Amino acid sequence: MIFASALGEDLARALLQGMPPGAVYALIAIGFVLAYKTSGVFNLAFGAQAYVSAALYFQARQEWDWGILPALLVSVFLLAPALGLILERLIFRHLRTSSSVAKLVVAIGLTVAIPSLFDVVVGFSPVAGQTPTGIIPGGANVFYQPFGVYAFSRDELMAMGLAVVAMLGLAALFRFSAIGLQMRAVVESPRMTELNGIQADRVSAFSWALSSVFAGLAGVLIAPRFNTLAAPDFFNLVVVAIAAAAVGRLMSLPRALAGGLGLGVFIALANTFLPAWAEAHPILAPIQENVAPAVPFLVLFALLVLWPAVRTTKEQADPLSGVDPPPPSLASRERSSGLTVATRVFAVVFFLTVGFVVFTRADVNWLFLITQSVILSTIFLSITVITGLAGQISLCQGTFAAIGGFTVFQLSDRYGTSALVAALIGAVVASACGALLSLPIRRLGGVWVAIATLAFAFFFDAVMVKLPWVGGGGTSLLQGTRVPRPTIGPWDLGDDKAFLVLALVVFVITSLAVIQIREGTIGRTLRALRGSELASQSIGISPARSRVLAFALSGFIAGIGGAMLSMQQENVNYTLNFSPFAALFWLVLVVSLGSRTVEGAAQAGAAYALFEAIVLRGAVFGWILRSADRIPGIFPISPKWRFIIFGLGTIQFARHPEGLVEFNTRRAHRRTEALLARLRRPGAAPPPEPDVPEAKEVVP
Amino acid sequence: MTPILELRNVSAGYGPFHALFDVCLSVQPGEAVALLGANGVGKTTLARAATGLIVPTEGSVWVDGVDMTGVAPFRFARAGVAHAPEGRSVFATLTVEENLRLSFRQSKGRRGVGAALDQAFSQFPLLARRRPMLAGNLSGGEQRMLSMARVLVEAPRLLVADELSLGLAPIIVDEIYHDLARLRSEGTALLIVEQRISHALALCDRVVLLEHGTVIWEGPTDGAEARVVAKIFDHSAGEEPPC
Structure with missing residues (x-):
């Protein structure tokens, strides 16, 4: 015992206890900084990349009985860089000159798709309670107790050592090597880098291979922390580690290391002292019980809002961005009046036909799914407002929807309020929450808004849902969060x-x-404001006010949608419907299909609710072959394919940032106009398609 | 003689917007050509097409008799065609020294970087004093100086300079044109995109006039100033394009 007092010992133990998790946060934060500095991507998919390597290592060691070295080589030094190269070639090469927000959306898509794709391809399924092993023999069982108050395992020492070595090595790479300099230059302007005679594609590919190897290595080292190897745990860890990366503004490796270790120690101190204080001062008890699990998210949110370096971070624009063509206007604005009338007539006929079939032929299951798709479309319109119109990425739309659902539950359960009135109140509450949330983050830019909303979503998930006056507390465990269907006068x-x-x-x-x-x-x-915040301010537009308004509107729409979804299912079903991870999936889907139009939201709603039933369960074949018995035997296909296909839809987003619906609509309009022109003048040559020849591909 | 740069019937633009139509232009080795015209006539688009930054929708771009149409910009740079783009043309997030290192590492190799840096700093002592500063924090004139330092140390075979004088004080513009003249005397061919007619005409042998994305006139610079001014401000020149 080297500490004189109990307080000193507690303090020292908390400090040492916080170092290993701090090292893990630091490793991830360094990975973030590495990816951001070398590719300009706020790589939320870091957790997914780490998971894939960790899972392959686990599979190779546990299931295939490989040795440590071959398993490490294949999972970290073969699979990880290959994955990085594929991502760069298929997706991020096309996004190099896109905004960091667009890149973030794609990274979220990959977060959803990559783990599922790996699980399906390799046949990996995590077994509950099967703890992954590290890369050092006896890593979790051999301990060292240098200060007599806390014992470090070999795995923990390895993670701490690697975090320091990685920071020093990568800092040296950026400081002294030519490739380090080139990687930073490519992030700022790939075209200007090329004007210096440097092949930006090759540099970019190297960056992705390097950051993927780092992600893989971090994954294998982190895995022993989990009882079960599951992708969502990696994602949660990544969200916590963002706070550490924020300390370094995503640019400083030493600060990311310090931020990670500091975060680990802070959480350990909170966990050590809060229970004791709560015992001595009952007033602190609710905080200890409810807030402790959310400390990382509170720290993250506070950092984003209060850390001046984050608030003042501005994305450096590519000086040659003028080379890119301007974004297209909405297809509906470009089409002729005749085609507009024809489109509307077709839409009316189509929806009447579908409506007739649904109301006369659909059974209970199909009615449920179709209703769900309509409600989800309503919720997705909130993404149309906040992302499509305001250009902000909000990752807490699920939370706003949940607030709508929980309000209906509470008002109808406690006060017997009419469900419809409660739904409207829920929408207003969600709207107020949106406006309140937007106030502290109104000065943040780019990806930081997205991260702040994600922190809010995780805070709600970790704390608010468990409160009796929100999610029902213990009551909901027994009875569920019951929500009644509404009645309007005589109509039930x-x-x-x-x-x-x-x-x-x-x-x-x-x-x-x-x-x-x-x-x-x-x-x-x-x-x-999306075009130019500065120019908008010069004509009297207030960005802060507009942002508050956009969040309030978006919150209202999500809230009413969430209330409707809860009424339909007669239960809030928070985990299934509104968890942060589900909301990420919503965003990917809506943005891939089209976040600027109602059609995009409607198609995203239909895809989310119906894809599994129609495609993955083979119902479409049942309709074609006129019998459910004739559906081929390969159906039903794993529901993971929904995540894979929709997540990889971001590949299309990389090529068509306006969304697939807009892209296809524009193409259909062009073809229809060409066809109509030919029909009007049978002898005339068809007009060119498109009206202006596309630029040819650049040959490296 | 094979032109160092030749644009044959080039049309180009940005997505659905066309900026150049059927443009022909050539630059001989060692020649200095001024590309003039009012705002928005396609001068910058032509400069970008000439260095691979945008790919022509029609026509072809030749460097030293080799068809480089659709080739990535770094291959133009390696073929000796340098481009000083309009506006900010330095890496704002890199320091002054890192900006120079990036260029020299490619052109001079690892061992030549030190000597090239010394040469650049001796030619531009101000840059030596700004060595550790982020290039984004330099003034407009200093940024131009930095981009000229990159070019002057390793003289390219052709420099495409786009609006180098834009937004700069007259004294700095004079300095830049002094540097360009020095480059020219070392044998570098120049394609100068400019709105300051007098500076461009004083430096160049030949002038090419653009209007609405097409070449409306080209000829020697001797005594051409009045004619050029008249053509820029008078749309009814009535002469046929030269190709």
């Missing part, structure tokens, strides 16, 4: 068909409102 909307009508009415009203917002003053203001 408990009936599935009647509720579908209500969902359609809400969706149509919300859609019209969103179109009105888009085409009105608010929409023009938001578009102006």
Whole structure:
């Protein structure tokens, strides 16, 4: 015993105890800094990349009985760089000159897709309670106790050592090597780098291979911390580690290391002293019980809001960005009036036909799924407002929707309030939460808004949901968060068909409102801010006010949608419907299909709710072959394919940032116009398609 | 003689927007050509097409008799075609020294970087004093100086200089044109995109006039100033394009 007092011993133990997790945060934070400095990507997919290497290492060691070295070589030094190179070639090469926000969306898509793809291809399935082993023999069982108050395992010492070595090695790479300099230059302007005679593609590929190796190595080292190897745990760890990376503004490796270790120690101190203080001072008990699990997210949020370096971070624009063509306007604005009329007539006929089939032929299951798709489309319109119109990435739309759902649950459960009135109140509450959240983050830019909203979503998930006055507390464990179906006078909307009508009415009203917002003053203001914040301010537009308004509107729409979804399922079903991870998936889907239009949101809603039933369970074959018995035997396909296909949809986003729906609509309009022109003048040569020849591909 | 740069019937633009139409232009080794015209006539687009930054939708770009159409910009640079783009043309997040190192490492090799740095700093003592500063924190004139230092130490075979005088004080513009003249005397061919007619005409042998994305006139610079001014401000020149 080398410490004189109990307090000193507690303090020392907390300090030492915090170092190993701090080293893990530091490793991830260094990986973030590495990826950001070398590719300009805020790589939320770091956790997914780490998971893949860790899972292959685990599979090779545990299932295939490989030795440590071959398993490490294949998982970290073969698979990881190969994955990095594939991602660079297929996706990030096309996004090099895109905004950091666009890159973030793609990284989120990969977060969703990569683990599922790996699990399906390798046939990996995590076994509960099977703890992964590290790369050092006896890593988890051999301990060293240098100061007599805390014993470090070999794995922990390895992680701490590697964090320091990685920081020093990478700092040297950036400081002294030519490739380090080139990687930084490519991030700022690939074209200007090329004007210096440097092949930007090759530099970029190297960057991705390097950062992927680092992710793989971090994954294998981190894995022994988990009882079960599962991708969401890696993602949660990544979110915590963002705080450490934020300390270094995503640019400083030493600060990322210090931030990681500091975060680990801070959490250990909170865990050590809060329970004791709460015992001595009962007033602290609720904080100890509820806030402790959310300390990392609170730290992250506080850092983003209060750390001046983060607030003042501005994305460095590529001086040659003028080479890129301007973003296209909406396809609906470019089409001729005749085609507009024809499109609307077709849409009316199509929806009437679908409606007739649904209301006369659909069974309970299909009615449920179709209603769900309509409600999800309403929720996704909130993403249309915040992302499509305001250009902000919000990763807490699921939380706003959950607030709507929980409000209905609480008001109807406690006070017997009418479900519809409660839904409207829920939307207002969600709207107020959106406005309140946007106040502290109104000065943040780019990816930091997304990260702050993610921190809020995780805080809600870790703390708020468990509170009795939100998620019902212990009551919900026994009874669930029950939500009644509404009644309006004589109409009981408990009936599935009647509720579908209500969902359609809400969706149509919300859609019209969103179109009105888009085409009105608010929409023009938001578009102006997206174009140039400085120019907008010079004509009297307040960015902060507009952002608060966008968050409030978006929160309202998500809230009403969340309330509707809870009423439909007669339960809030928070984990299934509104968890932060689910909300990430929403964003990927809506942005890939088209975040600027109602059509994009509607198709995203339909895809989310119906894809699994129609495609993965083979219902489409049942319809074609006119019998469910004739569905081929390969169905049902693993539901993981939904994550894979939609997540990889971001590859299309990389090529068509306006979204697939807009891209296809524009192409269909062009072809239809060409066809109509040919029909009007049978002898005339067809007009060129497209009207201006596309630029040819650049040959490296 | 094979031109160092030749654009044959080049049309180019940005997505659905066309900026150049059927442009022909050539630059002989050692020749200095001024590319003039009012705002928005396609001068910058032509400079970008000439160095591979944008790929022509029609026509072809030749360097030293080799078809380089659709080839990545780094191959133009390696073929000796340097491009000083308009506006900020330095890496703002790198220091002054790192900006120079990046260029010299490629052109001079690892061992030549030190000597090239010494040469650059002796030619531009101000840059030596700004050595550890981020290039983004330099003034507009200093940034131009930095981009000229990159070019002057390793003289390219052709320099495409886009609006080098834009937003700079007259004294700095004079210094830059002094440097360009020195480059020219060392044998570098120049394609100068400019709006300061007098500076460009004083330096160059030949002038090419653009309007609405097409070449409307080209000829020797001797005594051409009045004619050039008249053509820029008078759209009814009535002469046929030269190709």
